[in-house]
Amino acid sequence: MNKFKIFSLALVVSATAAKAQDINQAKKAIDAEQFDKAKGLLKSIIKAKPSDGEANFVLGNVYLNQSVVDSAKIYYQNGLQxxxxxxxxxxxLGQLDLDAKNSAAAQANFTLATKDMKRKDVNEFIYIGxxxxxxxxxxxxxxxxTLQKALAIEPQNAQALLAIGDAYYGDKNQNDAYKAYRDAFTADNTLLRAKMQLGVLLKNAKSYDEAIKSFNEVIALDANYGPVYRELAETYYKWARNKPSTAKTNLQNAITNYEKYLxxxxxxxxxxxxxxxxxILVKDYKSLETVANKMIAEDKVNPRIYRYLGYAAYENGNVDVAIKSIEDYMKVPSNKVIGRDYLYLGxxxxxxxxDASGVVQQAAFDAGFADIKKAIELEPxxxxxxxxxxxALFGKKQYTQAAAIFELGASNKESKNYLDDAVYYGISVYYGNxxxxxxxxxxAALENADATFDKVLVASPSYDEAYLYKGRINSALxxxxxxxxxxxxxxxxxxxKGAEELAKPATVKKVVEAYNSIGAAYANTDKVKAVEYFNKTLVxxxxxxxxxxxxxxxx
Structure with a gap:
């Protein structure tokens, strides 16, 4: 799931202006992740008062958060007028420059934003942060x-503390993030996002029980604060992933809380x-296909819907719909294609x-494998x-195709499946030849498989079967x-390993294979040695x- 980007809700001090009240309502809607409501409020403000630069800016931020860059830019430019x-x-505009990796242009825009700041102003620093x-x-x-500049002026500014907590969190400084979130909530005990973020830190530390307890404390303060249910859903999901014995219950809890969030x-x-x-995260593809089709009926314009439909259709066995949907998404030049798109397409x-027996035709495999390789290039x-x-390919004895798949995993030491994939790759190459x-x-493939088993032995020196397969591979060579x-x-x-291991029938069979193979290897150069090993077999x-x-x- 895409990381939810948090906006600054720095409030404008105004006791009587209806405009200030409205923009604060819009900011509260943003914090509650009610973006359509926020956009409606902000557009009303701009219509009533086109000279309101802040409303244009905040509305531009909403669109930018939703990746509608063109609309964001229009509102920023309108706001400059x-x-x-x-x-x-x-x-x-500076954030748009940052997104384009133009830090010099971003800095120039930030300088323009701050050049007329008054001595006690802090909001500009918070927004830039x-x-x-x-x-x-x-x-x-x-x-x-940047945020430290705001706190130097106003040390108890809750929004500045919340923002610097997010910055510390992004910088993987959990201790300072925790302190900043705690201080933000102390400074303003209505700032529920700050308290919620304390639970997020616990979730990421895999302290799932404590995280859920923390989120429930937020619910006790305001049962209608939507984002906390999203965090609860993600916590239950991660708990299910990390402890499979809890998967059934926790995945259902995840879905229930996400529906509450919605x-x-x-x-x-x-x-x-x-x-x-x-x-997609909880692998509920039947629901996903239903949701995607409903979204298409409501909005035929947004192309992301076709991505979702493609994923769900593949998982549900509707491959023609999957291919068409993903290709429809990918053919639009402005759409950002990710590795998962190519993975599902392949x-x-x-x-x-x-075919009906599960055998993959080579031409289809080659076409799909080309897309899978593109996926790995984008997302290793x-x-x-x-x-x-x-x-599954290995089980169907399609060893050459299985080897091609496993070689991808065997080439990435960061993969959690690295060792398993490397072993399967070597075995697949051997059986394929x-x-x-x-x-x-x-x-060439056999020699690469031999070298891969060397890497396996570096990663897992106790995996003795590697020597057996290296023997087999070199015999084939x-x-x-x-x-x-x-x-x-x-x-x-x-x-x-001792007599007990040597007494096992499976081990005896492998040792016999070893003696016979050694004997055969010696047969052309040292007949005495060859006979010696064949006799060991007969024992x-x-x-x-x-x-x-x-x-x-x-x-």
């Missing part, structure tokens, strides 16, 4: 420095899209080319989602010296025909 607080709009936090290219350290927003298309993001193409950790697919004539084997070396290493490691398996016949032929 206003007579009241027009300088704030330079901050909005927010711009650095909320940018697509956040700069938390600069945000902290009921307290304005059911805008944006909130429905955040709901769709959450349904998987859908492969599934479309899978997307490889973590491919393990089950690779194992073992039954082929020597001249048809993919020697007709490298007698390395065949002998690796099989001998396997036997030595296995023998070291373990007196009826072994291969060993007996090999001894006879060598004599």
């Amino acid at each position: 206003a007579s009241d607080k027009k300088n704030l709009n330079y901050i909005g 927010r711009a650095y936090i909320n940018s697509e290219n956040p700069d938390y350290k600069t945000a902290i420095t 009921s307290l927003t304005d059911y805008s298309l944006d909130s429905k899209m955040r709901h769709a993001d959450f349904l 998987l859908a193409k492969i599934k479309k080319g899978t 950790l997307a490889v973590e989602e491919l393990a089950d697919f690779g194992k 073992a039954s082929k004539p020597a001249e048809s084997r993919d020697k 007709d490298k007698d010296d390395l065949t002998i070396k690796n099989y001998e290493e396997y036997v030595a490691k296995t023998t070291a 373990l398996d007196p009826a072994n025909t291969y060993a007996a016949q090999s001894i006879k032929s060598l004599k």
